[in-house]
Amino acid sequence: MPSGKKLAHFLSSAGLCAAGVIVLGYGMSAGWANAILECAPSDSENFNGSSTLETGLFNGSETKIRCPRIDSPGKTVTVFERLAKITGAPIILHALVVILLALALLGSAGSILVTLYNSFSNPYQTYMGPIGLFTCSGLSVCVATLALILYVSNVYVGEMFQTLVKATEPHVKLRNPKISLQVGFFLLIPYILFNLLAILVVYLYVHAVYTRRKEQEKPTEDAPKEIMMY
Known part of the structure; x- marks a missing residue:
């Protein structure tokens, strides 16, 4: 029967991993960023229009005001479909972000299974032990972390929002994008922290067990030679 301390550490770690999955799952369905871009027809320098976009990883909405010449309120945006119309860095980076987040969820699922298994068994140094977690x-x-960096790079450097607009309005000029990151993006930070805490909780238990084992071996190593000979 596992000790209460072991159960507490490994079940706490499993709980942290599960909390991370919930946070990331919600984050992937929430909004990630919004942007307001000044807009003008390709044959004019009169930037009196605008395009406002709010996007998540998969879907969003767009409101155009005289961009380039007509208004279009509340139009649905399918992110991958639009980005795919103009091949280049934005679609590649966005696809990488989604793939990386799927791998993160898979890793968290593996962590939950490993910690639950370790709560009631002793796989020692095998891949199903703490090493697996x-x-x-x-x-x-x-x-x-890599997904977080790639998304920021795609939004600010890769001009993802400009690509989303030009996918349906190729003959348009855009400038002065005002971009704000939203809750879906920022939820990556607590997700990363949950996983780091899950590692720390199990590491503290493993370190305590190792230290206690060394202390139990120490009296024999340090015993006087007379006693050892006797």
Whole structure:
């Protein structure tokens, strides 16, 4: 029967991983960014129109005011479909972000299974032991961090929002994008923290067990030679 301390550490780690899955799952369905861009016809320098977009990872909405010449309120945006119309960095980076987040969820699922298994068994140094948790949660942290960096790069450097507008309005000029990141993006941060805490909780238990084992071996190593000979 596992000790109460072991159960507390591994079940807490599993709970943290599960909380991370819930946070990331919600984040992937929420809004990630919005942008307001000044708009003008391609044959004019009169930027008196605008395009306002609010997007998540998969869907969003767009409101155009004289962009380039007519209004279009509340039009639905299918992110992948629009980005695919203009091949280049935006569609590649956005696809990588979604793939990385899927890998993060897979890593978290692996972490939950490993911690639950370790709560009631002793797989020691096999891949199903604490090493498995460190690997799965470490993978989740790395890919989620990379997804965060790629998304910011795509929005600010890769001009993702400009591509979304030009996918349906190729003959338009855009300038001065005002971009704001939203809750879906920022939920990556607590997701990463949950996984780091899951690793820390199990590491503290493993370190305590290792330290206690060394302390139990120490008296024999340090015993006087007379006693050892006797």
